[in-house]
Amino acid sequence: MFSCTSSPSRGRPDAGSDASSDSVDLIDADADAGNPEDCRQRLFEDVMIPVGDGAQLAAFVVRPANPACRVPVVLVQTPYGKQNFRAEFFDNPVAEHPLFQSRDYGFVVLDWRGFFGSSNAPAVSLTRGYGEDGYDVVGWIARQPWSDGSVGTWGVSALCRVQYQTAVLRPAALKAAVPIFCQMNYTYLETYPGGVIRREYMQFLGAYFGAGVWEAHPTRDTWWTWAERYYNPSDVAAPMMVVAGWFDLYNTGGIDTYHELVAGSDPAVRDGHRLLAGPWHHYASGGESTGTRPLTEQEMLWFDGTREIERWSLRFFDAHLRGLSGAGWDDRVVFRAANEADWETSLEWPPADVTEHAWSLSTDGALRESGATVGVRTLPVNPFDPSPTLGGQTLLSTYDHGPTRQDEVVAREDAAVFVTGPVSTPLRLTGLARVELTASVTTIDGDVAVRLTDVDPEGNHTLITDGIARLSLPSPYDTRTLLTPLAPVEVRVDLTNHVAWTVQPGHRLGLIVTGSNYARFDVNPHNGAAFFTGAGVAADLTLQLGPEAVLRVQIR
Template identity: 20%
Template structure:
């Protein structure tokens, strides 16, 4: 079932929205800002979550910005082991950041409350159930957690210092749950700004193309579990009072009982069943004004396309996951949006272009405005594959039939275009149709679209979670190849992921590979495109012949992007066969690209 609006009983409503009995605000150390620390707010089942409230010292009624996450509302980014690298990158990018703020209250993936309170906003940061100072079972993105968020929003709208309007702001986890709670339509919610957040719990988080994503194990182990409520062994320090901010210590046995490992849960649910549908919002119920900020890698346009909001805007950017959120330009954009929808400021926001994309080039980027997404004027072009010589191009539709094999758990099979003779732009969703076979009953396809410079080097880009990524990445477990024509387009298949259909060894099957993100690149003359198909995670290792678009150093060997497939569910007996791609004749395989003609 989809997320439904949860209406508390009258008794539960009175419990949830009763005055919490604030203690005197602690000294924030920031002129003009009051700080209410660890305020208890009662949920509909009687459990109390803890929130921090940052508000203007001057009395009045102010709009509220809220976020709710598992990372610790009192955990300093500068000191926490899991966030020190992110903090170092942030300060290196913006060395004057802490001249504009004390930076004392900046938390991972969260807005700096000082810079909002000074502009007439209240900021509320909550520890999710089971994390930090909030007791209970830690179960990320669960219906219970979403109901808690709805309760907090309506509670905030009823407080004496509130204007009654609440907006949501945050990145990643704190963007994903904005979509979830917006579908519940809580009283007081007036606008959302999800910054690089996934929408579809199955296709963008648990599984990519039907292949289990175990990258979340690192996130869970290093960023979430250390902050579990009751974890007395946490290395995290309460930056407000010192010591621990994880509540009353619990035994290891109780801690284990009080948390739901997401990767373990994903592994128990290999298909898009009720588990994911309870965590994926019904987009038709999301009607609140929204500004979606997406990235060309990892989490992009799904939320924007799914929601029914008539007042919605999309920005697709390049760069890493964290630092752009804290830039002066980003803050100005966020404030213009919320000033308009939470304060009613006539600042011309309604004239903002509905879509703006940061078009990538090897030497930099440039913003382009548009009226819709995908961009108007796209000319869809087929680049046909030829297995006889590993070539790819628009004039190879009638290539001689051929097949090329590769190891099912092994290295790459690559198709490359001729050097482009004119500067050419591709911006938008991409698609791949392949004819494939395997010597076993299943196969996993890992696809990478790459840009190759005239010297034969890979040109890489800064990704959401990786400093070196190709133009795009796609995935498909072939036993999940069934597609729903009513929900598919020529450039983007919709795989229901409801059943497994084994392959007959040696038989060819047409399959459409899932790309959850679009791409953008202006290809200079002399550069080429390459499409790599392989049976394992794509990545650049030490010694790889690459050049970064922004001259970043090459990292250690690892996969690219926010995905990692190595897991016991990839049994070598099933996925380690000999795989093949067929091209030409009756088995035309191709890459579908969104060409933007000159002048658009």
Template identity: 25%
Template sequence: MVSHPAYAVTAELDVSVETRDGIELATDVYRPADPETGEPIDEPRPALLDRTPYGKRGRMERHGQWYAKRGYVVAIQDCRGRFDSGGEYYIFVDEPEDGYDTVEWLAGQEYCDGQVGTFGTSYGAWVQTALATQDPPHLEAMFVNQGAANGREATFRHNGAFELRWLCWALTLGGGFAQRALEDTDVQQRLANVDVRAVLENGPVLPGQSPLRHIPDYEEWAFDIMTRGGANDELWQEPGVNFAAYYDEMADVPTVYSGAWYDSYTKATCDNFEALAERKESDHYLLMGPWTHGWNTYPLPSWNKSYSGELEFGEQALRDYQETRLRFFDHYLRGEDTWNDQPPVQYFQMGTGDGSRTRDGRLFHGGEWRSSEEWPLAETERRTYYVHEDGRLSTDEPTVEGSSTTYRFDPRDPVPTIGGNCSSYITYEQRDEPILEYPLSERKMEDITGRGGFDQRTRPDTLGADEPYGPLEERTDVLVYRTQPLEEDLAIAGPIRVRVYGSTDATDTDFTAKLIDEHPPSEEFPNGAAINISDSICRGRFRGYRDEPDFLEPGAIYEFEMEPYPTANVFRAGHRVRLDISSSNYPRYDVNHNTGGPLYGDRESQVATNTVHHDAEYATHVELPVQPR
């Protein structure tokens, strides 16, 4: 049985934790207290650490109280250079050592029994894995929700391209609450006035001319991750940025890697579990739901929502986030029998719903929880589906010679992003009231791309879309390949791989791939629905995950390898499996200007004539992780 709220709470705010280089990190400490006297209990207790760039008060304060009432010491800390902590902010680079120093400081306090667990989501997950690369002696357990693995391969950058969410984050949640912005209302007002949609549409931004010029340290790191692509660049070897390079040195402690099929960290979450469960002796767990990025604000009892974008999964998708973490820590830090029956892998198999329309207009995609002893799943069949010149997607290998399809890719008219594995593609609502009257912390965030599963058709709020709105498949720069209607259900769960054999008349270009569950027309959805399941991109100069750029020879045929994020979905009988191939997905990824110029900031562009090959020698295909019936 999990711990109950048996205690009062006492808090010591803005405690200074000094790091090895003398920087003071502001930390709030919540402790269990006697319900009658309100005095902190004498008995040392396990401590939980949550490090955040978003301010340690408000929601985080309630967060600390929740666990302290259940007998834990809870430390919530502002990361270096954020809010009340000292030092200069450069995203993630200082987090390994700062985290290590905080864990050891916390373990040495008289109210801690020497055991420290960590938790946190998104940025709070990054910093956990960052400190784990340093192997703090008193780190005993981690619950890592939606965090990174290798920032260059699939987080900051993605197979050579840049995930524009980080520019959006820098302009909003990052820059808007930078210390200079908090200290100078004029600077914060300037950032509040930024419509990120306009910045993206008028981009690329340039150093010294972007809204980030008012906070130069943020402009520096933002342009570093946008413009530095080579793996040998020291940035991509930092232990706070590339955890995969430090797996062998990482702390060996019980860990949960939790995530979601429509999260921006889906691949990283699965990669971390797969690599570390094999390397480490301690218990490791993978928990993947059908959700998008983040989790519901306390005190709501559900783990995220029962829907993602336009898809509804039903109440069976809900999980109690706080209770799940509590069961984990009660077991590994307090010796309770609260986690004994937890399988190593739990995942939500999407797609078993009937496709009906729910009361709020969503498509009922449904699903159910399943478990396994390992990931990828043991009985997986790697089934290859090939694209054909007539638009078929089939397990039959092409036998024709010299077959290909060509399209024009115009960087000035990229394919719009409609949902998917997106987070932080946001802007603040535009208000006439000044910051002093309507603070930034109270302003609504407006989503730019959507997140989750969506019917792949443009609408009035789609960035970059013009009338007449309609299906993306009608664009001339989107190649569509689909199976015949399935005669029986097809269940997939695991990693996905795509190989596009492509050529171009440019010195650099991109190819994209998107896996789609194509629902047939029905009475409630007369046009059917093309639901995005997973996607990826490959930048030509970095094809094959090259360490350094290698530009393309016009006309030559290359293999463009892509790894759409892992997923678990049932394509129901009557549905079609569809693969869309193009050269852009904007603003999920930055747009290749096809010139071979700088990775970001090129003001020149050219239309590329790109060709996808689908013949006996160059058989473009997708490899799906098919599960037994």
């Protein structure tokens, strides 16, 4: 492992794309293109692209004005409006976008069928989905006179998942893909971490795509078995650079997908897959969807302001679309921890040098490596006044995104707070974390929610990641068994995200335990119902503390 102290695209004037500060000239297709001497000048052209069922899909093309120029092409497929994408990534006069300002590529940005300019296209069906459209569009691009026949795909969130749907159909011209902040398949734990539905996530999906199918399967039944295997990594025959954010809601699913690709994709491309991970929330790259508000000052701390995602994407495309030998990199994993300046590389994730460290929850509020005192802590849990979600792995714009101060959570009577002593050397959290303890509740069901925090010298808790467990629905989440009130239950809470976070000297590691975390997770009504629909009862949650109540974290 070694540190990379500079951006991947800097300091390489003779290798990789020319994405210098000289902007690419962009003109509309009906403008006079003149007689350009090179491929610098580009045309914007609105097109309708035919696909296999006879539909026409709306797109714009950015291509060389010089008809003699043939370039590799990057395809973006979006449900959020191609014009919105153009406004941010091509027309924004102040934003730097190294990939989309590159002179070495053409671009096609497409409205999904049923959305925006493609709203008149027939809806998706059992035989025609977004992946089939992607397959046809990749072929269309490869046949255009301004294309050199090599196509890559790029995109975030929904624009990410459609890349997997396209890739598994193996379009011949698809040579590389950069799926950012998503995972290949829908999974139970993506939707129901710890057996509890992610309520604000469902609110977002319901607004755009409908959420009924997910709510119809609150246990891990055969539908989930089918959904989790719907797309097969073995059908992927193009190298992929999977991008994950430590504070993104798809963090674990994206990293799991990367591991599945390395182990199970077409053998010819397994060595080409890469993982890029950094201190980003879901909106860190900008322009993912419409209707989002401006990011706050706190959220901008975890925004990709230096466009590292695009810089690494450009380098990945240079290696696989342009065949530049100096553009690739050997180590499979490139990552940067929160609160660290340097990029690091590793052959695997988590890195081979991580170890698991344990702290016990003591009755005096300490996280102790030894000597934790035994006792209980009882917390009130009111479904009509739940512990509020403050930041984290959120999607809806009504909630903060990423690491956020937990002042309101800590101040409530329904929170049990535990902290280590101040660390004297950097404590590098690197990988996964979980909490194991015994709990009981006065009703027939309950939840245990935990938040892992960084505590500054003034005692302020900043969220790193969180997790929850429904007591009636333990792993493997296929059978709900209602509780006997007050009967002790062994609980394991897996925190939802992989983390790379450095607790700096003088700071402390913190853990907040509550009976809810709404609206990131649904409220437990405590009456045996799978969801909170307005009816519920209050409960008391009792935690058994001492050496057997343990926080386990992977560290370096």
